[in-house]
Amino acid sequence: MRTALRTALAAALVAGVAATPVLAAGSAFAAGTAPAPTATATTAPAAPAEAVAPEKAPEKPAAAATTAPAPAATAPSAPAPDADVLLRTVKLGGGLTAKVYDKGTQHRYFTATVLRGSEVLGELKAGGGYAKSDTGVFSGYAVTLDAEGGVTAVEAGPEHATPVRTEKLIGGRTAKIYKLKDRNHIAELFLDGRKVDELHAAGRSVAAWDVSTEYFVLNPDGTTYNWVGTTAPFKHGFYRLVDGTVLEVRFDGSTTGLQSVDPATGKGSGFTYPSGHGRKVLFYGKAVVVLETTGHFAAYVPGAARQSAPQPYNMETGKVDHCLPQSIAYAIGAGTQAQLTMTTKGPQAKIVTAGDDKVIGVLDRAHPSLPASAGIVARIDGAFTATPSLYTKVEGGEAKGSSTPFPRLPKGCSVEGVAPAGQAQGGGSDGTGAQGGQTSVVPRGGVAAGAESGAGEGSGTLLAVGAGAASLAAAGLGFTVLRRRTAAARA
Structure with missing residues (x-):
């Protein structure tokens, strides 16, 4: 057998056939597996398998290629139309920062969230349906956001400013005016020697509202306006001012806007909305308008012969409904307030x-x-007379x-339903239906020119109280202007 094997190897070498498969076949044969010829026939084609292996190698990279795009699935998608897009974070003075966002709405505008550390102090809005710039005072700095998303801040405290003058306001408060720089003035408001408010007119006019429905407006150049009353009831629609200006109030689903209308x-001029941190001062011709975040607004026309609250206006008829409810509010003591409203029905x-307007009765x-x-x-x-009390x-x-x-x-x-003459009920009324005219606003100081003084009746001044006055307006009731209280009746 050995002789036969040697003969077979020699023959294979002569024929140029690899000896390894033959040896493997011989080993297999010796182990008692399949005969060598059969093993040789099946393994001979195996040699090209090594050549095929490199072709399979790319399979792993190919598999990786199919998973490579996976990170793209987690990449941020394009912002939704109404999403806030953070543009930048601006470091301001006094340890303040402002995060500026681009609002991707149909009417593009910007917001700036002002923070001290992680504490949010407030938000400014400018551009779009809002004003061209918005300014708020935070930690002694006047921060301004413009319609292009730019943010600036200046020190706003009176200690950094130059005193200009002191004004005595209608309701008894005192205003000390300071100049910080051009188009940047400050007003400190005092009552009985106690500081009650501080205004910063940095590039825009600002307003304070007293509990007596008294308004005080400070302009960037340091000029002021001061008046009492003339607040419109909170009701959507059109209103006409004493100088003929027509304004429209509209609720857009989240806040109330105001525009002038021809x-x-x-045709309207475009709605303006109060900023998130407070009231806004607007100018329509000569009219000075203070718009509250609640949608109420008050108007004053410098130089007008008379002043009154904006009157509901019918655009179709071009007429005004003058017989609006007239309201006042005042403190009666013991932490209690009375809100009086006169209507055509009594x-x-x-x-x-x-303070909280919890209704007692x-x-x-x-x-x-x-x-x-x-x-x-x-x-x-x-109650059934023309002059109830x-x-x-x-x-x-x-x-x-x-x-x-x-x-x-x-x-x-x-x-x-007024009782006939001679059947008056209490209060000494004559029971007639005659009504006096609405008392005019009594501007003081720099805004007194052209104003008409209301007729005095007795002594003492009756001023409305803020929280109650706002509640009355929210109920759709108008405000009267400064009135005179008659002598108190004794019980």
């Missing part, structure tokens, strides 16, 4: 807790007095109460 064509008085012709359980005395005298007493014992007349309707408006 009464001849109905008087209404709401007694609330001052509502009085009208059907319910002219509070029940004894209320703990205070309040009743409408002369509210009597209140909040202290017990020998303390005296007082009476305050309801505001009168504008001239030419009558009260329904």
Whole structure:
């Protein structure tokens, strides 16, 4: 057998066939597996398999290629149309920073969130439907955002400014005006020697609103306006000012905007919205308008012969409805406030807790007095006359109460259900339906020119109270201007 194997190897070498498969075949044969010829026939083609292996090598990279695009699936997608896009973070003075966002809405505008560390102090808005610039005061710095998304800040404290003058305001407050730089003035407001407010007019006019419905506007150049009343009721629609200017109030789903309208064509100038951090001062011709975040607005026309609240205006008829409810509010003591409203259907008085407007009771012709359980005395005298009054007493014992007349309707408006002459109810009314004219605003100081002084009636000044006045406006009721209180009636 060995001789036969040697003979086979020699023959294979002569023929040029590799000896390894033959040896493997011989080993297999020796192990008792398949015969060598069969093994040789099946393994001979295996040699080219090594050549095929390199072709399979790319399979791993190919597999990797199919998974490579996976990171693209997690990459940020394009921002939604209404999404905020952070443009930059700006370091300001005093340790403040501002994050500026681009609002990708149809009417593009910018917002700036002002922070001190991680604490959010407020937000500014400019461009689009908002003003060309928006300024807020944060930690002693006046921060301004413009319509292009630019942010600037300047020190805003009076200690950095130059005193200019001191003004005495209508409601008893004092305003100290300072100049920080050109078109950047400051006003500190004091009442009985106590500081109650601070305004910063850095590139735009700003306004303060007192609890007496008194408005004070400070302009960037240091000039001011000061008036009382003339606030429109909060109701969507058109209003006309005393100089003929027509304004439109509209709610857009998130806030209330204001625009001027040409009464001849109905074309508007474009809505402006109050900024998120407070009221906004707007100018329409000569009219100075203060727009609140609640949608209420007050108007003053410098030099006008008379002043009054904006009146509802019918664009189709071109007429004004003058007989709006007239309202005032005042403190009656013991943390309580009275809100008096005169309408064409008679008087209404709401007694609330001052500050939070929690209603204690509502009085009208059907319910002219509070029940004894209320703990205070309040009743409408002369409810069916043209000159009703509210009597209140909040202290017990020998303390005296007082009476305050309801505001009168504008001239030419009558009260329904007025008792005939000789049948007047309380308050000394003559029971007639005659109505006096609306008392005019009494501007002081630099805004007194051309203003008409209201006729005084007795002594003492009656001023409305802020929180209650806002509530009355929210109920769709107008405000009267500065009025005079008659002598208090004694209980």
